[in-house]
Amino acid sequence: MTARYSVLTITLHWLIALLVLFQFVSINILDGMAEGDPRIGTGYMLHKSVGITILVLTLVRIVTRLAEGFRPLPVHMAAWERVLARATHIGFYVFLVLIPLSGWAFAVTDERSLHLFGLFQIPELGLVPRQLWHEVHEQAPALLVILFVLHVLGALKHQFLDRDAILARMLPGAGRG
Incomplete structure (x- = not known):
């Protein structure tokens, strides 16, 4: 029940989380800039590049998740908790694909290209x-x-109320040795 996730899965989880946090912060900064600020173009290009990166990493995460399978949930969890846990994870995958894909669909045009981190053009x-x-x-x-x-509330519940090892399965370095 407390089997840890692979290093790849843990790394993807936290990397995607940090990149999503970056996206929320960056778009709020960009929205607060004065019109005509010369940094806006670079800021949006970075926002788009990180979005495409999130999309790719999420697709890798989905493939990894399917290959590794789903970890069993604790037997003490009620049926509604199991459904909510699975629905939350699936919802994450849906939105972590849908949000960058929708940004790509509306923001990258012939008139507004995207050069991923300045390396190559995204069509x-x-x-x-x-x-x-x-x-x-x-x-x-x-x-x-x-x-x-x-x-987060589910993870905290498992850690502090249920006192099971669910949170430790995804924490970098937890449960070693």
Whole structure:
């Protein structure tokens, strides 16, 4: 029941989490900049590049998760807790694909290209209507925040109320030796 996740899974979990946090901070900084600020273009290019990186890392995470399988949940968990835990994880995967994909779909056009970290050009997706993808990209992060809150509350419940080893399975360095 307390089998740890692989180093790859733990690394992807925390790297994606940090990159998502970066995205929330960066977009708030960009939204607060004065119109015409010369740093805005670079800031949005970085935001888009990190978004594509999150998309790729999430796809790797999904493949890894399918290959490694799902860890068993503690037997003491009620059925509704099991459903909520699985739904939260699946929801994360959906939104961590949907949000960057929607940003790519509306923000990368022939007129507004994206050079991933200045290394190579990312092509336009051509998904229409662009306004729908823009709306998804604007609204979906609020749902991601709700999932994050549920996820953290669940981890804290396991750590401090249930006192099981669920949290330790995903903490870097926990449970070694």
